[in-house]
Amino acid sequence: MVFSSLTFLLLFLPALLAAYFVCRKLWWRNAVLLIGSLLFYAWGEPVFVLVMALVSLFVYLGTLAFSAAKQTAAKKALFVLTLVLSLGALVYFKYAAFFVNQLSPLFGATAVMKTPRLPIGISFFTFQAVSYAADAYRGRVRVQRNFALLLLYVSCFPQLIAGPIVQYADIEYELTERQTTLDDFSAGMRRFATGLCKKVLLANILGEMLAELPDAGASVAAAWLTSGVFALQIYFDFSAYSDMAIGLGRVLGFRYLENFNYPYISRSVSEFWRRWHISLGKFFREYVYFPLGGSRKSRHRTTLNLLFVWTLTGLWHGASWNFVLWGLYYGVLIALEHGALKYAMKRTPKAIGIFLTLIAVLFGWALFYQPDLASCARQALAMVGVTMQGGAPAFAALMDETTLHALRTYTAFPLIACVLSLPILPAVERKMQHRLRLQRTAHLFSTLVLTLGVVLSVMNLVSESYNPFLYFRF
Amino acid sequence: MRRKFTFLVTLWWVILCGALGACLLLFANPEPVVSEQENRTLAGMPALTLDSLRAGGVGESFESFLTDKFFLRSDIVDETTSLKHLFSVLTLDELLGEEGEETFVPTLVLPEQEGKTEAIQTQPEEPADIDEAPEQPDEQQTALPAGESVDVVLTHADGTEDTLFTYSKEDLQTTADVLNAYAALLPVGGKLHVLLAPRAQTVNKLALHTDTESGWSSDVEPALQSLVSSNVAVHSAYDIFRGPILSGEYVYFRTDHHWTARGAYLAADAMLKSAGYQTIPLSDYGETTIEGYLGSIYLHGRNAKLKELADEIEVFHPLLPADSFRVSNAYKKNELPVIDESQTNYLVFLGGTSGPYRVLEGGYHTGRNMLLVCDSFGNSIAPFFLPYYDEVYLVDFRDEYYSRDEARGGVKDYVRRCGIDDIYVVLSEPNGIGSQYLTRLMPTNID
Secondary structure, three states: OOOOOHHHHHHHHHHHHHHHHHOOOHHHHHHHHHHHHHHHHHOOOOOOHHHHHHHHHHHHHHHHHHHHOOOHHHHHHHHHHHHHHHHHHHHHHHHHHHHHHHHHHHHOOOOOOOOOOOOOOHHHHHHHHHHHHHHHHHOOOOOOOOHHHHHHHHHOHHHHOOOOOOOHHHHHHHHHOOOOOHHHHHHHHHHHHHHHHHHHHHHHHHHHHHHHOOOOOOOHHHHHHHHHHHHHHHHHHHHHHHHHHHHHHHHOOOOOOOOOOOHHHOOOHHHHHHHOOHHHHHHHHHHHHOOOOOOOOOHHHHHHHHHHHHHHHHHHHOOOHHHHHHHHHHHHHHHHHHOOOHHHHHHOOHHHHHHHHHHHHHHHHHHHHOOOHHHHHHHHHHHOOEEEEOOEEEEOOOOOHHHHHHHHHOOHHHHHHHHHOOOHHHHHHHHHHHOHHHHHHHHHHHHHHHHHHHHHHHHHHHHOOOOOOHHHHO | OHHHHHHHHHHHHHHHHHHHHHHHHHHOOOOOEEEOOOOEEEOOOOOOOHHHHHHOOHHHHHHHHHHHOOOOHHHHHHHHHHHHHOOOOOOHHHHHOOOOOOOOOOOOOOOOOOOOOOOHHHOOOOOOOOOOOOOOOOOOOOOOOOOOEEEEEEEEOOOOEEEEEEEEHHHHHHHHHHHHHHHOOOOOOOOEEEEEEOOHHHHHHHHOOOOOEEEEEEOHHHHHHOOOOOOEEEEOHHHHHHHHHHOOOOOEOOOOOOEOHHHHHHHHHHHHHHOOOOOOOHHHOEEEEEEEEOOHHHHHHOOHHHHHHOEEEEEEEOOOOOOOOEEEEOOOOOOEEOEOOOOOOHHHEOOOOOOOEEEEEOOOOOOOEEEEEEOOHHHHHHHHHHHHOOEEEEEOOOOOOOOHHHHOOOHHHHHHHOOEEEEEEEEEHHHHOOOOHHHHHOOOOOO
């Protein structure tokens, strides 16, 4: 099920909240939440509920087994087995076909493996399960002996499908001890409404604009606009989902960590990744980069670690060379920022730093957005003003008619999105909150804006058809 | 106090949403229905069985049901699109130039009608004499102007010109090959007439700007004529419409990409006159009018600005010698009226396109039959051929309407069986030159 759907807004959410708050005891609330979460997932992918349940079961049994093991070697072996089993589904559904098809020609095989249908959100719930197993192994969290509670952690519907990747340690306490105050309820729903507006009124419309743009190699403007509009679309789409997840979590008594922090004002690529999909960065940092030695070893080893982690990050987003290169691209940039460019970065003025980072990110989105390497190369070349004509390089046109038409059709939306991707509104809100007289006005104003936003979002949903989130495919 | 207010507002929203959802489930029509305004079928409630749930996809179907059957949906859709367009700087002219959406024809569920089902195979075979092949163009004749491309040009009042379209020699040759293949099917004395109709998006560049534009010209038709057999006559829509447009005749819709029935009449009239017929003046036809028509160009973007240019549909009723005027599929006589008065859009003409082959039976006895190879432009022109032919057969090869399985026979057999004397090819220009659609016309669907 999708948050930005009438099924969710008009049926699932009111029914779930009613059932949830009718229950007074946490045990019952957890039961309602677990059943609701399984229904939420099963609505779109009924068969794949079993995959999620199996992954949870492997982790549950595995953690029980290695926590009971007396010898370190046995404990380690059981931990590795748990990881292998819990990652098995992810590897099969997401990567097996890619690797088999890449490697089979090397062994003279001609058969092609068909990519199986990907269970929605498998990367997210698998990583949550794995993070729990790793934390339990390291003794950071207590082993959960109640399977229903562990399943609730993995399947909890607000963050089930597109994150944020919630670590077990962050909600361990809330699984058994939590409450929702009036403030939590209101603030959570406001956050949810904010996310809904971002998704429906900005991301979806930017997606429409993107669909109207020509092939990114058509002109310099088309190439830059494709990257720019996609950058805004994916930001508003994914951060909207995180807003909705965090908001719903708060309504239900969970406090999830922030997943985005205005990434497009970053002064460096490293900073960009500290502001973009924060929970994924945290996961790779804690469970891959640090165990490899992080930056505490030699300079070469640090570079190797970075490249390895970023290749994995690319692969996490999808099994294709585009994503691998996208990951490596960031790995190289971050390695450079940590190494050769370290001192130059420090002396670079803030505005120039932001500008250069933005350029680097926009080139990165070309890799991410395009379906294959050829289209990606075409876009990257057009971004620097080059096009290939009959195998020979030539100057690309600055503007083409289709791009101009798309710009004239959606004129204001990219501009509004640009403004909203900067931390201007929070700054205004903070300023108003500091003045007592303005507090009430600010509150009323934001309530009105959100109410209008929700009305417009519902109107837009009625006018549109199915509109899944971009990060569902990961 | 403020905290309570915020909580109450939030709670009110949740309750409102729940109440709306419950009402939708209880009161929304669970059956799929055709929306004329939206030009499509609105989704019905999907079957929530164990099997359908297991197969997946129910979620999306259910969401479609909720959105399609939402209360006041049509108004909401209109308001939403109007609001979106507030953020756009497109001018009215640009909107009129946008792609149109083909008018949707709902799938007709027709009752089995015993005795009315008539297989075309039961018609007597009239072997056509096709031994004498018409003269093919020679190499000298096929020479194109220098540059090997031809243009359609719009002339401004100040004498300057803008090129509207440019077609390559290859594009024209592909069209010519198709036309020659059809021409070769005709019996001796049979003629193939071709008219490639510009769409309203092109025509209105002149029709709505007669103060700044003075006319147009097209090199396409002479170039095409040089590539086709001697029994093919290529007619220029640009020549036919120039005069009427400049004198203010309403020959094309503004919010729809088709010509009006008046425009269709002018095209039919020109082709029939060139074939030697004495034609019936338009004033002899009975006329009704449908007001406030918003066509395919409006439906594409639903831009509220276009509402002020809403069209009217002039409907000219066929001249009937008998009152049993029907459109039939080649294999089933489906009792569709030539003018479908239940429709308030372009579907009024023949009720839209349905089935691979259709035939209009005029009840006249002229001794001649014709085949109209067309797209939707054919629907409004076909009735004007009725007084001159016993039967007007129609073939529309577009993917939505034609499949080899359904047709159960190629055009070649069809032409022979139905005793076709003349063929008229009436296609919109983008379908007629340089389009994938042409491959549907050739060659396997002919044989």
